[in-house]
Each structure stands twice: as structure tokens, then as C-alpha cells.
Amino acid sequence: MSTNTNGGSRRGIGPEIRAARWAIRHPGMIAMPTMLGTGELELLSHFGPIGAGSVTGALALGVATWYRAHPDSFDSIAAPRIRAAWRRWAGPYMGVKWRDLCDATDLAKEHRRKGITLYPRVLKVQAFSPHVDLVHIHPAKGQSIQAFESRLADLTAGLRAERIALEPLARGRFVMIVQRTEPFTEVIPAPEMPQYSKEVDPARLYVGEDEFGNDWTESLVGTSSFLLVAGAVGAGKNSIPLALLRGLAPMIRDGLCKVWIIDPKQLEFAALKPITFNGHAYATVEQGGDGAACLDLLDDYIADMERTQRRIMEMGVRSVPISEEFPLNVLIVDEVASLVAYTEDSSARGINAKLARIASMGRTTHHSMVVTTVDPGKDVIEFRDLFPSRICLRVSAPTQPNMVLGEDARERGAVADEIPLGKEFIGIGYAQGEKTKNPRRVRAAYTSDRDMHELVEFVTRRGHLRSVA
Numbered sequence: 001m002s003t004n005t006n007g008g009s010r011r012g013i014g015p016e017i018r019a020a021r022w023a024i025r026h027p028g029m030i031a032m033p034t035m036l037g038t039g040e041l042e043l044l045s046h047f048g049p050i051g052a053g054s055v056t057g058a059l060a061l062g063v064a065t066w067y068r069a070h071p072d073s074f075d076s077i078a079a080p081r082i083r084a085a086w087r088r089w090a091g092p093y094m095g096v097k098w099r100d101l102c103d104a105t106d107l108a109k110e111h112r113r114k115g116i117t118l119y120p121r122v123l124k125v126q127a128f129s130p131h132v133d134l135v136h137i138h139p140a141k142g143q144s145i146q147a148f149e150s151r152l153a154d155l156t157a158g159l160r161a162e163r164i165a166l167e168p169l170a171r172g173r174f175v176m177i178v179q180r181t182e183p184f185t186e187v188i189p190a191p192e193m194p195q196y197s198k199e200v201d202p203a204r205l206y207v208g209e210d211e212f213g214n215d216w217t218e219s220l221v222g223t224s225s226f227l228l229v230a231g232a233v234g235a236g237k238n239s240i241p242l243a244l245l246r247g248l249a250p251m252i253r254d255g256l257c258k259v260w261i262i263d264p265k266q267l268e269f270a271a272l273k274p275i276t277f278n279g280h281a282y283a284t285v286e287q288g289g290d291g292a293a294c295l296d297l298l299d300d301y302i303a304d305m306e307r308t309q310r311r312i313m314e315m316g317v318r319s320v321p322i323s324e325e326f327p328l329n330v331l332i333v334d335e336v337a338s339l340v341a342y343t344e345d346s347s348a349r350g351i352n353a354k355l356a357r358i359a360s361m362g363r364t365t366h367h368s369m370v371v372t373t374v375d376p377g378k379d380v381i382e383f384r385d386l387f388p389s390r391i392c393l394r395v396s397a398p399t400q401p402n403m404v405l406g407e408d409a410r411e412r413g414a415v416a417d418e419i420p421l422g423k424e425f426i427g428i429g430y431a432q433g434e435k436t437k438n439p440r441r442v443r444a445a446y447t448s449d450r451d452m453h454e455l456v457e458f459v460t461r462r463g464h465l466r467s468v469a
């Protein structure tokens with residue numbers, strides 16, 4: 001008999017049993033062709049070939065008309081399903097093609113006792129956009145997600161993909177996010193400004209889109225009140241604070257949101273000065289290189305936060321809702337590392353201590369901050385943990401995505417250093433929220449100078465359309 005020393009059989013499970021198991025796991029794949037086949041046979045027996053052909057043709061025409069007449073519903077309902085079925089059954093995630101890929105990338109495991117090869121199983125393929133496949137994988141026995149992590153470059157080459165990222169699921173399973181082509185082919189226009197404060201949700205402010213075609217939002221309240229944006233010069237960092245401010249526009253107009261801006265480069269945010277708190281919470285580096293005003297504004301922000309905290313304590317409550325009395329405060333610090341040059345001890349420690357103070361207290365007093373930096377070097381590593389939400393746009397070195405987004409971010413697919421230079425890639429990067437550690441590829445909406453002036457105009461037309469939520 002074919003047994004081994006442990007008493008187990010050397011024979012693998014019979015192919016007919018494996019086929020039956022497969023059928024149980026994929027009931028739709030059995031039911032669908034059966035229904036279509038028997039339906040077609042029924043039609044043939046009742047109405048003959050002409051009748052059956054007409055009904056089938058009418059059905060196909062119906063789908064084609066849907067496709068042409070109502071792109072929105074077709075693209076959101078039918079297209080992802082058709083695409084996913086096509087990718088699953090005609091693409092590289094099945095049968096010989098999948099096994100060849102696993103063999104070529106060392107992801108197949110030999111079962112020495114049984115003399116069989118074990119392959120990771122594809123459970124499901126989703127394709128919400130034409131650019132990205134989500135491949136749900138059940139790894140082979142004894143195989144972990146790390147085995148895939150270490151083979152990502154080969155898998156990417158094997159699938160001729162632009163990039164692959166991995167997202168763990170429960171019970172050792174995971175999703176392989178296969179970006180086949182660049183999802184962002186067009187500049188995303190600046191976010192619409194809501195008319196009324198009650199329409200604004202500061203926990204879900206639109207910033208752009210993610211690689212699956214979903215809205216990409218960021219929060220400026222509660223535990224996600226602090227946002228760090230890193231990226232090389234010209235990567236499009238300013239798009240993020242500007243998109244957030246457009247989303248908050250009616251709240252700023254109605255006195256429910258106070259804006260504070262530290263702008264050491266003197267250029268980027270100068271046009272926004274009229275919408276800052278009292279028209280004065282804007283600091284830049286004076287001629288001659290004196291940056292004291294920037295540090296003073298940071299101190300003013302902390303003083304405002306401490307005053308608010310005292311008032312909340314006097315009321316004997318732990319938290320208060322956003323109101324005119326307790327407005328949301330948004331501090332924008334452009335290029336945080338340059339502030340270091342103006343601290344007395346010329347080190348990052350002073351700035352770091354101030355940011356840490358805001359991060360520890362700001363969430364209960366509604367004092368949030370959005371900080372950008374061009375250099376994700378050691379200063380950023382020091383700041384990083386203060387920021388629950390982080391974004392890494394194009395950077396120049398492969399070590400930098402991990403400095404911003406945290407250990408293993410690059411290994412999990414955040415290849416921000418591989419985003420090409422060129423204006424068609426500005427604003428593209430990786431965002432990491434508090435809920436999921438896994439970075440998503442995103443593109444920020446672009447707020448042009450005109451959109452910025454429109455924002456100022458909207459906010460300073462005080463009295464117009466004034467409405468407090």
C-alpha cells in the first residue's frame with residue numbers, strides 16, 4: 001500500500017473529488033451556464049431556432065442599449081461584474097496560466113510526502129475599475145503573505161502589471177491588488193464647495209480619488225485630526241490642504257472653522273490670508289530670512305488650544321460639539337522642516353515638542369493640523385507617529401515611502417519613489433488612513449489659482465447665504 005512512515009497516504013485527493021469541491025465553492029459558475037443552457041434549450045423547443053435567436057438577440061440588444069443609453073448605471077452595476085468574470089476566467093488568475101505564474105515565481109509548494117504541488121488558490125476576482133484587479137487569495141498550506149511579499153517584483157513582471165500591493169484579510173487570506181494600468185489619466189478638478197455649513201462633514205472631506213474610482217476623503221476631527229503630507233518639490237503637496245479648505249468653505253464663512261497658515265515659502269498660500277482667522281493668522285518668513293513670525297503663530301495656536309481646553313474643563317464636560325463658540329481650527333504648516341531653521345536651538349526638537357503638544361490635546365478642542373514636508377528624512381520620522389493620517393506623494397528614494405507611511409509600506413505596494421516625473425503624474429501618491437494600515441494609490445484634486453480665488457471670494461462674501469448648522 002502506498003503509505004509513508006507517519007501512516008498517511010502518499011496519494012493526493014482524486015481529481016473528481018477536487019472537481020466536486022470546486023463546484024461547491026463556485027455554485028454560480030455551475031448555475032449560470034446551466035440556466036443559460038436550459039433556458040436556450042427551452043426557447044428552442046418552444047419557439048424554434050428563429051424564436052430562440054430573436055429572444056437572445058433582444059437580450060444582447062438590451063444590454064448594448066443599456067451600455068449606450070445609461071453609462072452611469074452600466075459602468076457601476078454591469079461593467080465591474082462583466083470585467084471581473086472576464087479577468088477571472090479568461091485572465092491570468094486561473095488554471096494553467098495561474099499555475100505557470102506560481103511556478104515561475106516560486107509560489108508553488110512541493111508536498112514531498114504526497115509528491116504533489118500545492119498552489120495558492122484564487123477565491124475571487126473583483127474589477128471595480130478597468131485599471132485594477134482585486135484578487136482574493138487563499139495561500140497554499142504552510143504559506144504566508146510574506147511569501148508573496150518577497151516575490152512581489154517577480155509577480156509584477158509575470159503579470160505585466162504596473163504595481164502589486166497586498167492587503168491581509170482574516171484567516172491568513174489576503175487580497176492582491178494588481179494595478180494593470182495607471183488609473184489616473186486625467187487631472188481631477190478642484191472639489192466643489194458646499195453652499196451651507198450643514199452640508200459639510202469634517203470627518204469626510206473630499207481630497208481626490210483612489211485607485212478603485214472611489215472618493216478619497218480625509219478627516220480633520222477626532223482621532224484623525226492630524227495629517228502629514230510628504231512629497232518631492234512639485235509633487236503636488238499643496239493640493240491636499242487646498243482641497244480640504246474648499247470642502248470647509250461654508251464653515252469658514254460662517255465662523256465655524258478658523259484657518260491658521262504658516263507659509264515659510266511666502267508664495268503658496270499668500271492669497272488665502274483674507275480667509276485666515278481675523279485675516280491675520282498667516283505667517284511667513286520676513287525679508288532677510290527672519291522666521292520668528294512662523295514660530296509665534298505656532299505658539300498662538302497652542303495658546304488658543306489651551307484657552308479652549310480651560311473653557312471646556314470649566315464647563316465640566318469632556319468634549320463639545322463644533323460651534324461658533326468652539327469652532328474647528330485648521331493649522332496648515334507648509335514645509336515643516338524649514339521651521340527648524342528658526343528655532344533657538346536650531347534643532348527639530350523644539351518644533352517636534354510643539355507639534356506633539358497639539359497632537360496630544362488638539363482632538364478634544366477641535367485643533368487640527370495639516371503639515372507638508374519635502375524631506376521625509378529623520379525629522380519626519382520623529383514627527384510621523386503624531387500623525388494618524390499620512391500621505392506620500394512622489395519621492396526620490398526607495399527608502400522614503402517607509403519613512404512617511406511606516407515600516408513595510410513600500411513592501412506592501414506603496415512605491416511612491418516609482419511615480420514618474422511629469423505633469424501627468426502630479427498629485428498622485430499613496431494615502432494611509434487610520435482604519436487600514438494598507439496604503440492606497442490616490443490622486444489629489446487640483447485647486448488652481450482661480451479655484452483658490454473663488455474660495456476666498458466665497459468665504460469673504462460674509463452674510464451671503466449664511467447658515468449655521
Ligand SMILES: Nc1ncnc2c1ncn2[C@@H]1O[C@H](COP(=O)(O)OP(=O)(O)OP(=O)(O)O)[C@@H](O)[C@H]1O
Binds near residue numbers: 233234238443447
Ligand atoms: N493635484 C494636481 N493635479 C495635477 N497637477 C497639479 C496638482 N497639484 C499641483 N499640480 C501642478 O503642479 C504644480 C506644483 O504644485 P505644488 O506647488 O502643489 O507642488 P508642491 O509639491 O507643493 O511643490 P513645492 O514643494 O515646490 O511647494 C502646480 O503649479 C500645478 O501646475
